[in-house]
Amino acid sequence: MSEWKELLMLDHETHEKVFDAGEKAFAASKPDRTMVKELLRYFVEYLDGCHNKKEEDHLFPLLEERGIPSRGGPLAVMLAEHASSKELLAKLRTLGGAYGSGDDGVLDELRGVYGEYVALLKQHFWKENDILYPMAEQALSLADGEKVVEGIRATEIAISPDAHARYYKLADELMRWGEVKDLCYNLDYEVLGAILNTLPLELSFVDANDTVRYFSHENHPKIFPRSRGAIGMQVQNCHPQKSVHLVNEILADFKAGKRDVAEFWLDAGDKKVHIRYWPVRGTHGEYLGCLETVQDIAAIQKLEGQKRL
Ligand SMILES: [Fe+2]
Ligand SMILES: [Fe+2]
CATH class of the missing domain: 3.30.450.20 (PAS domain)
Structure with missing residues (x-):
């Protein structure tokens, strides 16, 4: 498997584990406020601010150059879904902020929007893993693939040199949230x-x-x-x-x-x-x-x- 594909798919896998951790947290009658805050921080800073950016800045433009149209084709669908997920995330941030300040009245709406956000991205990742990435592997040369990997690394490093490790650690903490230590x-x-x-x-x-x-x-x-x-x-x-x-x-x-x-x-x-x-x-x-x-x-x-x- 190409290295760029492996890296992006590992991101997807990690996001999905974080989705599950969030679902578990939201199943509680009073979800942990700090957990909700950290969960949304992961989505804003890593999923939206870094993972989607890796694709938008380094994978999609190269695919367009290699003849995959950005209008009307799979790239357009992917970009539209990134935009929809960004809108849902903005709503989540507003609701999450209110919940974090002690407003329990927003909880039902917060749960609902979280469900929409997760459902949208789960099927988005599926489309990328099973349709777009295999298509891209066909379209990209070896050198193209290396350029995407460089772009992925550069996107992470632009946040901070340890961004990748930091967000994977945050994901891990979210997955283990609430685990009772001896x-x-x-x-x-x-x-x-x-x-x-x-x-x-x-x-x-x-x-x-x-x-x-x-x-x-x-x-x-x-x-x-x-x-x-x-x-x-x-x-x-x-x-x-x-x-x-x-x-x-x-x-x-x-x-x-x-x-x-x-x-x-x-x-x-x-x-x-x-x-x-x-x-x-x-x-x-x-x-x-x-x-x-x-x-x-x-x-x-x-x-x-x-x-x-
Ligand atoms: Fe994507
Ligand atoms: Fe993706």
């Missing part, structure tokens, strides 16, 4: 580490490649003392040779999603040591590694009756 994002590492060291059980963590990455209670008395030298070692090298096959079996089960815990218990003096292994999974269920918890449960086993606050 509460630990608000904690310092120091606090998080101290919390883990306060747990009444010892933790060790090996990552998805079976490499030891972490253990808790480093400067506390431990049931199973460990030194920093273990960090970076393969977990198979931290266990007696005779139990390695069992370790591998457990890890394989965790990776395959076949098991949710493996547990062992043993006596050590007056302690009853409960050792458990847990697969650690990410938000999408992907295997991140294995957590070992070691706990003396002797005192817990002796509990009887109740003691309440």
Whole structure:
């Protein structure tokens, strides 16, 4: 595929993901005002102010030079749709501005115009991807194609040297808007580490490649003392040779999603040591590694009756 086509189609794909993010935001009874503002900023500054400009300044004129008429043909349709989308965007800006200032009365109209804007551009991108661009690939020489790529880059750089990266980052933020980050994002590492060291059980963590990455209670008395030298070692090298096959079996089960815990218990003096292994999974269920918890449960086993606050 020509590079210019790839670049413009990637823009389309990104715009469409942003459309979906906007649809999700507008489905809420009170869409996030900052999200709406940022969404419209993306359309004004990038979709209209940069993407459409790349086509209008660098692709369409060259196609006209190569014999695709700008009147009455596909170029005329594309230009007319750019103009219609600009008009809808102007309405969106007015309504969005009012909504941003706290006027909830415009919300229904804002939703309606957003729907029109998205519907118009979705079919516009489809026409470009499937009709105009393939036609243009036929009409343009290799050198022409390179000129379009240069024009695309120049249009972005004219906004700012990092415009492309900035607007793709904004698109990404819009797609992830409202995603709930785990509460630990608000904690310092120091606090998080101290919390883990306060747990009444010892933790060790090996990552998805079976490499030891972490253990808790480093400067506390431990049931199973460990030194920093273990960090970076393969977990198979931290266990007696005779139990390695069992370790591998457990890890394989965790990776395959076949098991949710493996547990062992043993006596050590007056302690009853409960050792458990847990697969650690990410938000999408992907295997991140294995957590070992070691706990003396002797005192817990002796509990009887109740003691309440
Ligand atoms: Fe276009
Ligand atoms: Fe386009």
